[in-house]
Amino acid sequence: MPVASPILGTIGLNHYLILGALLFVAGTFTILTRRNAIGILIGVEIVLNAANLNLVAFNRFAHGAAADGSVRLDGQIFALFVIVLAAAEAAVALAIFLNFYNNFSSIDVERGNTLKG
Amino acid sequence: MNPANLLIIAALFPLLSFLLLLCGGRSIGRPLSGWIATVLSALSFACSILAVIGWLSVSGARSDELYQLAGATPGASDVIRRPMLWLFNWLPLAQSSSAASNASPAFLQLGIYIDSLTVVLFATITLVALCVHVFSLKYMENDAHYPRFFAYLGLFCFSMLGLVIGATLLHIFVFWELVGLCSYLLIGFWSDRPAASRAALKAFVVNRVGDLGFLIGLGLLVWHVGNLSLPDVWGTLDASRISQHESGQWGITLGDGATISRGMLTFIGISLFAGAAGKSAQFPLHVWLPDAMEGPTPISALIHAATMVAAGVYLVARIFPILTPDARLFIAVIGCVTLTFAALVATVQRDIKQVLAWSTISQLGYMMLALGVGSWVGGLFHLVTHAFFKALLFLAAGSVIHATGHVQDLRSMGGLWRKMPITAITFLVAIAAIAGVPMFSGYFSKTMILIDAGAFASYAKQAGRSGGYLLLFALPVFIAYLTPFYMMRCWMLAFAHRPRDADLHRRAGEAPLLYGPLLALAVMSAAAGSWFGAEQMLVNATQEDTIFTRQRAATYEQFAAFDSIWPAEPPSAATDLAAASSAQREARRAGEALDSMWVTWAFAVGLGGAILLYVRGLAASQRLLRWRPAGMIHRWLLNRMYIDELYNLIVVNMTILVASVFCWIDRHIVDAIVGAAAASVRVASRAAGVADDKVVDGAVSGFADLAQDIGAAVRMPQTGRIRVYMTLLLSVLTAGVAIAAGIIFLAR
Numbered sequence: 084m085p086v087a088s089p090i091l092g093t094i095g096l097n098h099y100l101i102l103g104a105l106l107f108v109a110g111t112f113t114i115l116t117r118r119n120a121i122g123i124l125i126g127v128e129i130v131l132n133a134a135n136l137n138l139v140a141f142n143r144f145a146h147g148a149a150a151d152g153s154v155r156l157d158g159q160i161f162a163l164f165v166i167v168l169a170a171a172e173a174a175v176a177l178a179i180f181l182n183f184y185n186n187f188s189s190i191d192v193e194r195g196n197t198l199k200g
Numbered sequence: 201m202n203p204a205n206l207l208i209i210a211a212l213f214p215l216l217s218f219l220l221l222l223c224g225g226r227s228i229g230r231p232l233s234g235w236i237a238t239v240l241s242a243l244s245f246a247c248s249i250l251a252v253i254g255w256l257s258v259s260g261a262r263s264d265e266l267y268q269l270a271g272a273t274p275g276a277s278d279v280i281r282r283p284m285l286w287l288f289n290w291l292p293l294a295q296s297s298s299a300a301s302n303a304s305p306a307f308l309q310l311g312i313y314i315d316s317l318t319v320v321l322f323a324t325i326t327l328v329a330l331c332v333h334v335f336s337l338k339y340m341e342n343d344a345h346y347p348r349f350f351a352y353l354g355l356f357c358f359s360m361l362g363l364v365i366g367a368t369l370l371h372i373f374v375f376w377e378l379v380g381l382c383s384y385l386l387i388g389f390w391s392d393r394p395a396a397s398r399a400a401l402k403a404f405v406v407n408r409v410g411d412l413g414f415l416i417g418l419g420l421l422v423w424h425v426g427n428l429s430l431p432d433v434w435g436t437l438d439a440s441r442i443s444q445h446e447s448g449q450w451g452i453t454l455g456d457g458a459t460i461s462r463g464m465l466t467f468i469g470i471s472l473f474a475g476a477a478g479k480s481a482q483f484p485l486h487v488w489l490p491d492a493m494e495g496p497t498p499i500s501a502l503i504h505a506a507t508m509v510a511a512g513v514y515l516v517a518r519i520f521p522i523l524t525p526d527a528r529l530f531i532a533v534i535g536c537v538t539l540t541f542a543a544l545v546a547t548v549q550r551d552i553k554q555v556l557a558w559s560t561i562s563q564l565g566y567m568m569l570a571l572g573v574g575s576w577v578g579g580l581f582h583l584v585t586h587a588f589f590k591a592l593l594f595l596a597a598g599s600v601i602h603a604t605g606h607v608q609d610l611r612s613m614g615g616l617w618r619k620m621p622i623t624a625i626t627f628l629v630a631i632a633a634i635a636g637v638p639m640f641s642g643y644f645s646k647t648m649i650l651i652d653a654g655a656f657a658s659y660a661k662q663a664g665r666s667g668g669y670l671l672l673f674a675l676p677v678f679i680a681y682l683t684p685f686y687m688m689r690c691w692m693l694a695f696a697h698r699p700r701d702a703d704l705h706r707r708a709g710e711a712p713l714l715y716g717p718l719l720a721l722a723v724m725s726a727a728a729g730s731w732f733g734a735e736q737m738l739v740n741a742t743q744e745d746t747i748f749t750r751q752r753a754a755t756y757e758q759f760a761a762f763d764s765i766w767p768a769e770p771p772s773a774a775t776d777l778a779a780a781s782s783a784q785r786e787a788r789r790a791g792e793a794l795d796s797m798w799v800t801w802a803f804a805v806g807l808g809g810a811i812l813l814y815v816r817g818l819a820a821s822q823r824l825l826r827w828r829p830a831g832m833i834h835r836w837l838l839n840r841m842y843i844d845e846l847y848n849l850i851v852v853n854m855t856i857l858v859a860s861v862f863c864w865i866d867r868h869i870v871d872a873i874v875g876a877a878a879a880s881v882r883v884a885s886r887a888a889g890v891a892d893d894k895v896v897d898g899a900v901s902g903f904a905d906l907a908q909d910i911g912a913a914v915r916m917p918q919t920g921r922i923r924v925y926m927t928l929l930l931s932v933l934t935a936g937v938a939i940a941a942g943i944i945f946l947a948r
Contacts, residue, residue: 111930114923114926115923115926115927115930116923118923192921192922192923193921193923195920195922196919196920196921197920
């Protein structure tokens with residue numbers, strides 16, 4: 084069900100997608116520019132949430148509510164999975180960072196260039 | 201236990217001794233290693249004696265068939281036992297030209313053949329070996345290579361026993377070479393003496409000359425018979441089967457119709473005899489044996505007097521049935537020449553071992569002569585008795601040499617009987633045996649030989665042959681006078697009269713380990729002739745072996761010769777055979793008459809002459825030598841008739857000349873060719889090297905450089921910085937998506 088907004092008019096799918104794209108770009112920018120590993124992890128979380136937003140939005144606008152009032156929640160469940168996955172990923176990543184710190188006494192990812200060919 | 205198994209075990213004990221001492225001799229140590237070898241040798245002797253007893257109690261073979269085949273009548277005293285024969289195939293052969301004996305695929309075979317001869321020789325060899333082992337315990341006690349000595353002794357005993365148990369000529373040849381090797385090793389045992397290693401080399405080379413003949417004979421036998429087992433050879437080429445073909449040629453027709461001529465058979469016989477002549481030191485090839493005395497004295501006793509040198513006689517005895525009359529005559533002549541000249545040389549030698557060495561050659565000549573005139577039993581009987589008394593003589597001489605601190609010159613001995621009475625008496629017993637004093641062992645065997653030689657000469661006279669045949673009797677008889685003389689001379693110079701070297705005399709003495717074996721051998725020297733039944737067993741052996749020749753020959757043909765005394769009596773199948781055999785009997789009676797007339801008192805003449813001449817030491821003989829002709833003959837004989845010098849002049853120099861010619865050819869022609877070839881190869885390889893460097897290597901390094909450049913270029917973006925990768929990834933992805941979107945948009 085479209086929601087009317089005084090400034091933007093009716094908020095449709097495109098609004099969500101643009102917000103998602105902005106979040107994605109912001110996340111990507113964070114990943115590419117941060118030298119701090121924690122910052123990169125935050126960027127990754129932003130990118131994941133951008134995708135989550137898209138999933139939920141697509142679910143809402145693709146299915147809507149059925150005539151009998153039942154609701155399909157595929158996108159939301161996807162988003163929940165992604166959140167869980169992100170939590171797991173954060174745990175793994177933080178463990179990696181701890182090791183990284185042990186090896187390089189820093190979490191500056193520029194220092195970890197020893198795989199250079 | 202089966203006598204065959206016992207004999208095999210008897211042969212394996214010395215091998216065990218050899219292996220033990222070879223592997224662990226050094227760690228087993230000095231007295232113990234010798235005692236181990238001696239105990240094993242004693243076990244070997246015990247097995248042989250058990251085998252003799254076992255063999256004599258074999259009675260299952262008293263079948264009439266065997267008697268019929270052997271042409272004998274059953275009697276209480278002589279049991280014909282079936283010889284034991286095992287053959288196994290060793291190497292396959294290409295089919296021979298005339299696979300005469302059978303159609304089965306031909307093999308070179310090894311195997312075991314046991315008849316009375318084998319059994320007798322086993323007992324003889326093991327007994328002498330045991331005595332020599334015991335003697336060596338003392339004689340070699342201070343030698344640096346004590347365990348090695350006993351190891352070699354063990355190997356020798358094994359080889360010798362293996363030789364006499366062999367069932368094929370190839371088997372005999374293998375062990376023949378093994379005993380030759382042992383002889384070489386033991387002559388040169390004191391290898392730090394140049395004379396010893398030279399003597400070892402000489403023995404080896406001279407034996408090779410004979411063995412060449414042996415090999416030729418073996419090759420011809422394989423060619424004609426198809427294999428080398430003794431029964432096959434005897435049966436196929438039995439010389440009594442020689443008959444005249446339609447073409448007028450004499451020869452043997454083999455099973456498949458091929459023939460082998462009498463001349464070829466003679467040639468085979470003489471070739472094989474050449475091997476025997478080398479081993480048994482017969483005339484042209486005798487030169488190695490006197491030099492072999494450089495080895496330790498127990499070795500001289502065992503190998504170069506009692507056993508190994510008798511192997512040649514054994515071989516001739518084993519091939520006896522295939523020897524043609526011509527070959528036998530050749531053997532008889534060689535034996536006669538050998539026994540004569542060797543005895544003459546022995547008469548003047550000054551070294552105690554040289555006297556015995558030449559005496560050995562002379563006695564081997566007697567054995568060969570015996571085989572040549574057809575006295576098979578006589579020759580082998582003499583082999584057995586000679587083994588005992590000559591081993592005794594050498595060991596007694598060894599006892600003297602040991603006592604005097606390795607002095608061998610008779611001229612500095614004298615009067616030793618006071619210091620070493622047992623040695624002197626046992627030596628005297630051996631002299632009685634070799635001289636043919638009645639009731640001592642040598643008397644029986646030598647008388648048998650001389651009777652047969654006399655019979656041979658008489659038979660030749662009856663048959664109208666030339667008077668030269670008489671020499672085959674006259675010379676041995678003459679030497680029968682000379683033998684006691686030179687042996688008694690040796691004894692008189694060593695033991696009798698006054699000491700000529702007081703210092704040496706003071707040192708001398710005896711030890712029980714040294715004279716114990718002497719006593720044992722003295723008993724055998726005295727008694728082996730009439731007791732112990734050696735002669736009867738040898739007679740049995742002729743009948744046992746005859747079975748094989750007769751089984752294969754359709755008819756036994758007496759051919760016109762006096763040489764067919766073996767087997768003792770020809771079968772009376774036809775009337776002319778009866779006539780022939782009566783002529784033989786007559787000849788035998790004539791031989792006995794000659795023997796009783798000429799030989800009976802020979803020992804007394806010889807011994808008496810020596811006692812008279814040397815009773816006052818060297819004085820009388822030196823007076824004799826002042827007479828010029830005697831002095832010249834003495835020098836000629838002392839230098840062994842200059843035969844060694846002659847060989848040196850002709851054979852050795854010829855060899856060196858030929859070698860130097862070939863050396864020149866090698867150096868100047870072959871080397872030049874090789875050098876030119878090498879130079880051309882070098883030029884070619886240099887060219888190839890340049891091409892390789894520039895062309896092939898250039899291409900290869902070009903590729904390598906290219907790969908390296910590409911690699912360097914690709915490597916550049918690999919910074920290892922994750923953000924760079926990500927940026928790149930995203931920009932490429934974005935660009936790709938943009939391009940795809942653009943294409944889709946435009947395509948719309």
